[in-house]
Amino acid sequence: MGPRGGGEGGDGGFEVDIEIRALNDGEMEFKLSGVNPAFANALRRAVIREVPTMAVDEIEVLVNDSAIHDEIIAHRIGMVPLKTPLRGYSLPEECNCEDGKCPKCSVTFSLKKEGPGVVVTGDLKSSDENVVPVDDSIPLVKLEKGQKLELLAIARLGLGRMHAKWQPGVATYKYMPVLRVDPRRCDGCNACVEVCPPKILSPSNGKIKVSDVTKCTMCRMCERACRREAITLRYDDTEFIFRIESNGALKPEQILQKAIKSLEDKCKEFIKLLDKLVE
Ligand SMILES: [Zn+2]
Numbered sequence: 001m002g003p004r005g006g007g008e009g010g011d012g013g014f015e016v017d018i019e020i021r022a023l024n025d026g027e028m029e030f031k032l033s034g035v036n037p038a039f040a041n042a043l044r045r046a047v048i049r050e051v052p053t054m055a056v057d058e059i060e061v062l063v064n065d066s067a068i069h070d071e072i073i074a075h076r077i078g079m080v081p082l083k084t085p086l087r088g089y090s091l092p093e094e095c096n097c098e099d100g101k102c103p104k105c106s107v108t109f110s111l112k113k114e115g116p117g118v119v120v121t122g123d124l125k126s127s128d129e130n131v132v133p134v135d136d137s138i139p140l141v142k143l144e145k146g147q148k149l150e151l152l153a154i155a156r157l158g159l160g161r162m163h164a165k166w167q168p169g170v171a172t173y174k175y176m177p178v179l180r181v182d183p184r185r186c187d188g189c190n191a192c193v194e195v196c197p198p199k200i201l202s203p204s205n206g207k208i209k210v211s212d213v214t215k216c217t218m219c220r221m222c223e224r225a226c227r228r229e230a231i232t233l234r235y236d237d238t239e240f241i242f243r244i245e246s247n248g249a250l251k252p253e254q255i256l257q258k259a260i261k262s263l264e265d266k267c268k269e270f271i272k273l274l275d276k277l278v279e
Contacts, residue, residue: 021214026245028252031214032173033239040173040240043259047171049161050262052091053249054082054107054131056165058154065147066115073141077153078165080121081134081247082107084157086254088130091157100156107131109153115143124153131155134248168255169246176239177216181208185230192222192231214241 015034022029032040059074066073089107092100100106108127113119122136143149160167179200181192188206198215201208201222208230216233223231244252 021241023253025251026248028244028246028256030242031176031239032242033176035238035240037175037237037240040242042263043242044171044173046259046262047169047244047255048167050159051168051250051255051258052084052157052159053166053168054084054089054155054157055163056080056082056109056153057156057158060152061150062152063148063150066119066141066143066149068141073149073151076140077124078163080124080138080140081249082155083130083132083134084168084249085130086250089157091159101154103127105156107155109155110151111153112150113143113148115147116145118142119149167247168250168258169244169252171242171244171259173240173242174218175235175237176241177213177218178234178236179210179213179216179222180232181210182230182232183207185228186226187228187230189227191225191227195221195225197221 017031017033019031019033020028021031032043056074056078059070059077061070061073064070064073090105092105095102095105097105109124111119111124113123119140119142120136121133121138121140123140124133126132141149158166181201186207188203188208190203190208192208193201193203197219198217200211200213200215202211203209218233218235220233223233244255246252246255250258
């Protein structure tokens with residue numbers, strides 16, 4: 001992909017750059033430069049559609065005395081995010097077994113509880129200690145005295161494009177704001193400083209200084225507040241602030257790695273098909 005605007009790039013070679021701005025177990029923010037909006041969007045879609053995670057896919061209800069229907073409980077359990085090991089499991093369609101219930105492609109959970117009390121995700125006992133709910137305290141259903149709930153659940157790998165329960169989290173991006181204050185026009189009235197919601201403008205020697213422009217929300221309040229038209233706000237469509245927020249199934253950097261890998265695999269597949277056509 002070309003470095004600027006999607007062309008082949010006259011100066012030769014790639015200029016794609018990733019600068020990590022924040023990273024912890026739940027979130028990742030990075031600056032993605034040297035790509036076009038189509039590439040940034042492809043990456044966003046790969047994150048939410050193509051990264052395999054574990055989720056409960058099949059439930060057998062043995063006893064349910066609760067006030068909630070079997071189907072509602074099944075749906076609630078399906079939506080519980082599960083910690084997903086990077087290796088060790090294959091997608092059911094890629095597994096050699098016939099029913100998608102072998103240890104290579106599935107994890108079994110059992111749940112047995114009697115009221116009074118609230119059944120929580122921690123009550124789901126897994127056949128693999130590496131595949132467990134990311135949080136033990138998510139309430140599933142409330143049981144009155146004497147009411148019982150007993151079920152078996154099977155979790156499998158899946159992709160976000162099949163069902164949202166397999167989404168590893170959310171991905172968003174925004175264009176890099178470009179905020180210029182013309183010092184010849186600016187008379188230092190500070191009207192823009194007052195109105196800016198993220199407070200990134202400050203007075204400096206009778207002029208205006210811009211601090212962290214990545215916090216700009218592009219609301220254009222500063223532009224409108226300026227009587228002397230000293231402020232111009234536009235965006236750079238080759239630079240993006242990209243955010244990945246994990247639901248806990250995988251770490252954000254693992255999500256990014258898997259998403260990029262899926263794009264790579266798709267390109268390889270495409271090349272393979274084209275090779276056949278050319279032969
Ligand atoms: Zn299998």
